[in-house]
Amino acid sequence: MIEIILTREDANTEFALLTEWLADDGSEVRKHDVVCLVETTKASLEIEAPGAGTIVHLYAEGAEVELGERIALIAESADELEQARGVRGSAATPAAPAAPTSRKATRKAVELAEQHGIDLDAIEKQGFITERDVEALLADRALEEVEGASEVLAGISLEGVSLPASFTADDSVGVVDPAFLASLDDDRGAFAALPSHEKLAAYRAAGASVGEGVVLGEGTTVWAPRIVLEDGVSIGPRGVVRCVEVVAIGALTMFGADFQLRCRRAYLGAGIWGGRSIRFGGGGHRDPWAILTVGDLGFVGDEVFVNVCRPVLIGREVFLTMRSLLVTHNVGHSVLEGFENRFAPIVLEDRSQVGLGTVVYAGCRVGREAIVASSSYVVSDIPAGKLAIGVPAKVAGDARHSVSRPRQVDLGRRMVEDLHELVSLRGHEVSPLVADEGIAFEVLDPDARGLVAFRERVADLRAVTPAEGETVVLTLEAGSGEPPGGVAVIDLLARRLHGSGGVLLDSVREFCRKRGIRVEPGPWRYPGGLI
Template sequence: MFEVILPQLEVNSERALLVTWMVEKGERIKKGQVLAHWETAKSVHELAAPHAGYFFPRVEEGDEADFLSVIAVISETDAEPAPPKAPEAKPNREAAGNFTKKAAALAAQNGLSAADFDKTGIITERDVQSRLRQSALPDLPKTSSLDNLKLPDGLTRVLVITGGIGAMHLIAILRKDPRLDLVGCLDDDPALQDHRLFGVPVLGPLSLLETFWREGRFDQAIIGATAVVATRQKLWDRCKALGIPMANAIDPSAVLGAGVVLGEGNIIGAQVHIGMATRLGDNNFIAAKCNIDHHNQWGSHILTGPGVMSSSFVSVADRVRFGTGIFIEPLVTIGAGAVISSGALLLGPVPADHLVKVRVSTETVHLKKEG
C-alpha cells in the first residue's frame, strides 16, 4: 500500500481545497495519471498518481486538507485498506511547543510563545493567525441576546452567516443600505465569539441559526463565506431547509441595467456592471470590478474573483468558480462545477466539471539598453 501525500503546493499557505477527484474509488490507476484538482488561494493544481494500483480516497470533494497530509492510498489489490486508527489524545501542555516553521516565524514576530495557545500537539500558522485576531479584538460583553431589539418601522433585520474576511466585505456593503439593520453574525471560529466585525456583533456558532430563526430574531439572512463554492451551497441549503428568506447585498457603486433579474442571497461587489436583460440565480458572489454584459444567463452558487469580464449572451451554469482577470467571449457556455483559473481567455464552451488552466511563465529576460 502506498500513501498519497498532498505536496506543499504554495509556500504561503498551509492547506488546499479538493475541487474534484478525477478517478473513482477502487479504480485501477496508472502511475502519473491525474488524480485530483486542488485549489489554493492563488491557483488550481493537478495532482498525479505517484504509483500504479487501486485508488482509495481519504478526503472528500469540497474538503480542505493540510499540506503533507495523507489524502488517499493506492493499494496493490482491489480490497480497500482499513483506515488508520486515530491515536488517542494525551493532554500534555509540554507538547504544545511544536510549531510549524511558518507558525514559529509568525509567533516570534508577534511575541507569542507556546504558553499563549490552549492546544496540545502541533501549532499551525492558522492557529497563530486565529490567536492574533483574538488579541486584536476588543473585550466586549456577551451580545447573544436580541430580546430587547427595537427597530424603526420599515427596517429589515439581517443576520450574516459566517464571519472572517468574506463577512467583512459583505458587512461593508450592507452597512451602506439604510433599509437594513445588521443584527449580528454567526460563526464557528472561537476567536470571533462575543466580538464585533466592523461593529456587528458575533452572536455565537452556526448551531444557533435554527433557534434564532424560530424565535423571530431576524427577517433575512445572507452568507458571508466567499472562498469555497461547496461551503456557500451547504449553508444555502441549510437556510432554505428552514425557510429563511435570503437578502441580496449590492454595493451602491454597482450598476444594474434595465431588465436585470436577481435571485436571492447574491453579493454584488464594488463597481460591478451587469448589463440589461441579464439573469442571475441565487447565492452568487460577484467580486469587485466584474462586468457581466447584456443577455447573460448565470446560475447559482457561482464565485468570482475581481475583474471577470463576460461578453454578451454568455451562459454560466451552477457552482462555477472563477479566478481573477478572466475574459469570456460572446455566446460561450460554461458547464456546472467548472473551475476557471485566473487570467483565462475563454473562446469556446467549457464542459461541466472541467478545469481551465493557465500556464504562467515566471522567466525573466534582461533587456539590453540601446547605445
C-alpha cells in the first residue's frame, strides 16, 4: 500500500484546497503520474503518484486538507484495494503520525540498566535518567541487602560501594575453636613455620572455613575468631593476618610477601590482586570501628598502607596504586591546645583509583570512577567521575571522556594489532594480520593454535565460524545465542565473555585485563599462556 501525503513543502499555511482529481477514483496510475491539483495560498501544485497501482481517493474535490494528511492510497493488489476502501469507509482517518518517541534515559543509563537487569521504569524522576541514577538504584539495593549488618557503619553512606559477598555471610560460618587460637599464641613461630597444607588442615580442624587451593606462605599465620578463606586464596611468605573478630577473604584473592592485615573485622572480596609489603591496620586496629572492606577485583599495589581505626570501605574494582596511603586518624598534640585530632572513616567508591604515593586523609570519600593522581593529598571528598590532582587534591577535570563509536572501533582493531605484535615478539609463530570485515590473525603454535579477531559487532553468536584450534573474537556488540564449541566472544563494552576456550582465550583475556577490561564471569586468574 502506497500513501499519497500532502507534504508541507513550501506552504505558508496548514491547509490546502484539493481543487481537482486528475486520476479518477479506482483507476490505475503509474509512478510519477499527476493525480491531482491542490492549491495553497501561494501556488497551485501538481501531486504525483509515488508508485503504481489502483488509486483510492480519501478526500473529495473541494476539500480543505491539512498538510501532512494522506489524501489517497494506491493499492498494489486486490487485497490492498479492499483494505484501502475500508480505510475510506471508516472516514476521517488521518495518517497516523509517528508517535514522538520520548526517550528520557541516556545511553549510558540504558546500557548499565541492561547489564544489571534493571527496569528503568523503577526509577521515578521528572528529568533525564542518567548513569548516576542507575548507580544510585543499584547502591540502594545493595544497601537494602546489608541493612542492619553493622551498627558501627551507621552514618556512613554505602552508596556507590559494592561490598564483598562475605560481608553478609552468616555469623556461624568459620567460627574457630578458641583453644586453637590460644595455642597459636603460645608458639606462633612454630605454627607459622609449618608447610601450607599442614596449617590449613589445622585451621579446618579448628572450625575455620577454608576452600580449595588455598596457599599460606612460609612464616604466615591467620589469627581470628572467625576465619573464612575461599577457593584459591593465596598469601605470600611472612604474612600476618590478625583480626579481633573476623577475617573473610574471597576466592582467587592473593597477596605477596610480608602481607599484614590487622583490624577488628576484615572482609576482602574475590579476585583481589595484591603486591608485596602491603599493610592493612596500624594504630587503633582494635577499636570497635576498625572495619575494613575491599570489594571484588580490587588492585592493591606494593607497599600500600591502609590505617584502619575507623571503617575503611573500599568498593569494587578499586585501584590502590603502589605506596598509596589511607589514614583514618592522625596523632598530634593536645586537642585542648587547639591541635586537631581526627578519627574518621574513608570511603573509596567502586572503580575509583588512588595514584602512586597519594595520601587519602581521614573523613574523605572518593566518588565512583574518580581518579586521584599520583603524589596527591586528598583532604576533601572527590566527586564521582572527576580527576583530582595536587596537594591538596583539587578537581582538574573528568576522569574519563566519551569515546565515539568510530574511535571505539579503531581502539578495538588496535588491540588486536598490539596483541599480534606482543605474541610475535614473545617468540610465538603468528600469521600476518588480515584486514577483513574487522582485523584478525592466526596463532600457529601447535599447543595454542587458533584465530584472534576483532569485529565491530557479532549479531548472532551461534553463527561464528570456528577456525582451526580456538577462535577468540573481540567485539563491541555481542548479539544473542551461545557460540559454538571452541569459540569465545568477548564483548569489550559490556565486559562479558561468551563461550569458552583454552590457552589462547586465557592469553587474550589477560591482554584485555591489562587494558582495564575485566570481563565477567569472574574473578579469574591468568594461569599463564602466550603473553
